[in-house]
Amino acid sequence: MSDTIPIVRNFTNADMMKIPRKVITRVLLYIRTLEVLAKEKRYLVSSRQLADITGLSDVQIRKDISNFRKIGKPRIGYRTGELKRTLQNYLLQDRKVRVVLFGVGNLGSAILRYPGFLQNKIKVVAAFDVSRLKIGKKIGGVKVYSVDRAPEIVKRLRGDIGIIAVPKESCQEVADYMVLSGLQKIVNFASCPVSVPAKVQVRNIDFTIEFLSLFCDSPK
Amino acid sequence: MSDTIPIVRNFTNADMMKIPRKVITRVLLYIRTLEVLAKEKRYLVSSRQLADITGLSDVQIRKDISNFRKIGKPRIGYRTGELKRTLQNYLLQDRKVRVVLFGVGNLGSAILRYPGFLQNKIKVVAAFDVSRLKIGKKIGGVKVYSVDRAPEIVKRLRGDIGIIAVPKESCQEVADYMVLSGLQKIVNFASCPVSVPAKVQVRNIDFTIEFLSLFCDSPK
DNA sequence: AACTGTGAAGACTTTCACAGCA
DNA sequence: TGCTGTGAAAGTCTTCACAGTT
Numbered sequence: 001m002s003d004t005i006p007i008v009r010n011f012t013n014a015d016m017m018k019i020p021r022k023v024i025t026r027v028l029l030y031i032r033t034l035e036v037l038a039k040e041k042r043y044l045v046s047s048r049q050l051a052d053i054t055g056l057s058d059v060q061i062r063k064d065i066s067n068f069r070k071i072g073k074p075r076i077g078y079r080t081g082e083l084k085r086t087l088q089n090y091l092l093q094d095r096k097v098r099v100v101l102f103g104v105g106n107l108g109s110a111i112l113r114y115p116g117f118l119q120n121k122i123k124v125v126a127a128f129d130v131s132r133l134k135i136g137k138k139i140g141g142v143k144v145y146s147v148d149r150a151p152e153i154v155k156r157l158r159g160d161i162g163i164i165a166v167p168k169e170s171c172q173e174v175a176d177y178m179v180l181s182g183l184q185k186i187v188n189f190a191s192c193p194v195s196v197p198a199k200v201q202v203r204n205i206d207f208t209i210e211f212l213s214l215f216c217d218s219p220k
Numbered sequence: 221m222s223d224t225i226p227i228v229r230n231f232t233n234a235d236m237m238k239i240p241r242k243v244i245t246r247v248l249l250y251i252r253t254l255e256v257l258a259k260e261k262r263y264l265v266s267s268r269q270l271a272d273i274t275g276l277s278d279v280q281i282r283k284d285i286s287n288f289r290k291i292g293k294p295r296i297g298y299r300t301g302e303l304k305r306t307l308q309n310y311l312l313q314d315r316k317v318r319v320v321l322f323g324v325g326n327l328g329s330a331i332l333r334y335p336g337f338l339q340n341k342i343k344v345v346a347a348f349d350v351s352r353l354k355i356g357k358k359i360g361g362v363k364v365y366s367v368d369r370a371p372e373i374v375k376r377l378r379g380d381i382g383i384i385a386v387p388k389e390s391c392q393e394v395a396d397y398m399v400l401s402g403l404q405k406i407v408n409f410a411s412c413p414v415s416v417p418a419k420v421q422v423r424n425i426d427f428t429i430e431f432l433s434l435f436c437d438s439p440k
Numbered sequence: 441a442a443c444t445g446t447g448a449a450g451a452c453t454t455t456c457a458c459a460g461c462a
Numbered sequence: 463t464g465c466t467g468t469g470a471a472a473g474t475c476t477t478c479a480c481a482g483t484t
Contacts, residue, residue: 018438022453025433032429033413046465054413055422059455062466072466074461097435106330113326115387116411116428161431167335185434191336193253193273202275203434205425208336209252211381213245214405214423215317218238242475266443279445279477286445294443294483 023064027087029054030061034084046077092121100159100183101127102174103166104134104144107189111165112140125157128177147177154181161185168192175202243284247307249274250281254304266297312341320379320403321347322394323386324354324364327409331385332360345377348397367397374401381405388412 033053037045047065051058065072065083068090072078088094101108104127112124128147129135135146145153154162162183166174171190178186179196186202188194191209196202253273257265267285271278285292285303288310292298308314321328324347332344348367349355355366365373374382382403386394391410398406399416406422408414411429416422 019436020452021433021437024436025429028429028432028436029413029424029426032411032426036412048465053415057455058465059467060453063454063468066467070467074465074467076462077465091436092432097431099431106333110326110330111427114427116426120428122428122431160435163431187431187434191252192256193249193275195273199439201434201437201439203430204249205430206249206252206336207331207334208340208342209245209248210423210425211317211319211342211383211407212248212312213241214407214421215380216239216244216248216311217241217421219419219421240474268443277477280475282444283446283476290445292444294445295441296484297443 019067023067024091026054026056026060026064027067027091030064031084031087031091034080034087037080038084043080044077045080045083047072049077095121097122098125098158098160099123099163100125100150100154100157100161100181101142101163101165102129102147102150102178103164104129104131104139105165105167108163108165109139111163112142114140125159126153128153147174150177151181154178154183159183161187164188164190164194166190239287243287244311246274246276246280246284247287247311250284251304251307251311254300254307257300258304263300264297265300265303267292269297315341317342318378318380319344319383320370320374320377320381320401321362321383321385322349322367322370322398323384324349324351324359325385325387328383328385329359331383332362334360345379346373348373367394370397371401374398374403379403381407384408384410384414386410 030050033050034045047058047061050061062072065078065087069086071082071086099122101111101124104112108127112127117124124142127139127142127144128150129144130147134144137144159181162178162181162185164171164174164186168190171188171192172194175186175188175194175196179200184200186196186200188202188204191206193204194202250270253270254265267278267281270281282292285298285307289306291302291306319342321331321344324332328347332347337344344360344362347359347362347364348370349364350367354364357364379401382398382401382405384391384394384406388410391408391412392414395406395408395414395416399420404420406414406416406420408422408424411426413424414422
């Protein structure tokens with residue numbers, strides 16, 4: 001019993017003071033880093049060490065962590081396993097995130113085969129395409145359906161997030177299918193903005209913009 | 221002559237007041253959007269209309285644009301072509317960005333075939349891998365070299381940005397090769413932080429974190 | 441009336457400085 | 463020559479309110 005980590009239950013994101021997206025993103029990075037440390041059998045870590053690995057500042061890391069619970073030990077640091085479990089519990093409550101993919105082209109196939117998901121919290125539960133050649137196939141263990149079956153299948157499989165990985169010409173059409181399917185969160189890899197009802201959150205990832213913004217950003 | 225757009229020359233990013241990365245990213249989105257509008261033969265656009273398409277606020281758009289030059293017409297808006305050329309000229313000075321790719325797996329191949337680059341400012345000039353099966357091949361018109369030739373080839377082809385698209389087990393090794401090759405800007409798609417000298421800028425894109433942060437982010 | 445451009449206010453984020461302790 | 467947690471200060475980014483233009 002003495003080793004058990006207390007798990008906080010009856011507690012959802014909605015209950016707690018809204019945590020900014022920026023903080024969430026950093027905390028997920030801490031979890032990633034803690035996984036690596038655990039694999040290296042490092043059981044203690046200080047905010048300074050996390051800072052060195054992630055490139056952030058140690059104070060910021062302590063502030064971020066203290067959003068959740070105060071579990072650091074002065075003079076010692078954090079226990080990696082305990083810290084990882086605590087952060088994960090607050091953000092994810094051991095839920096799996098169920099993703100549905102629209103568009104099984106080059107990028108879509110790469111996402112289906114993406115190894116980072118396997119051991120993690122993300123599961124692609126269905127893929128959709130318009131091509132006869134792809135419908136019915138399984139790629140990376142995920143079945144490909146005709147896109148017009150999306151509303152039925154997404155609801156049945158309880159998809160949380162939809163991914164747009166189609167050419168920009170059809171991305172608005174696909175976004176409309178997603179809204180129809182009841183998806184409230186969309187990651188859009190097409191290089192084109194989509195318009196959706198206000199309640200639907202969209203995260204755009206445009207490789208062109210990512211590369212160019214790094215290129216244009218002169219340091220300091 | 222009356223139609224000519226004055227081009228500001230003798231002017232580089234380094235000369236002007238540093239423009240924050242956030243602004244750069246938004247301005248690139250405006251350029252993207254203006255391209256679409258131009259294709260639809262819409263020659264005038266107001267900040268309000270850009271706001272509706274991009275989901276940003278109209279004031280922010282006007283502020284961003286006024287970082288560069290004051291070219292809006294009260295009561296009318298902006299001329300799409302002129303605005304696009306102005307923004308592009310300030311950010312890119314019609315340079316092409318020369319990208320080198322490390323890792324020709326699923327994601328790497330998808331990047332080599334990414335259609336968004338073709339008509340744009342980005343050119344992948346070389347790819348590297350360790351696999352005998354891939355070295356010497358051409359994918360998406362880009363030649364694949366053995367990774368140990370990177371320092372020589374990156375310098376010869378004057379690569380601006382390096383992309384890490386290898387499994388996380390080898391990402392630090394690849395990052396070291398990149399530094400050795402003189403690359404100062406890195407986009408890292410591996411789900412693992414890399415450590416590099418301070419002068420090297422790294423932009424991490426971890427699909428797992430992108431998806432989870434959207435999932436955990438409860439709106440408003 | 442319909443738009444741009446902007447100083448100032450407000451909101452948000454990071455860093456500083458230090459109390460207190462496995 | 464440790465380390466966490468935190469109130470306050472500093473810094474950054476966004477929005478407000480409105481002057482100016484056609």
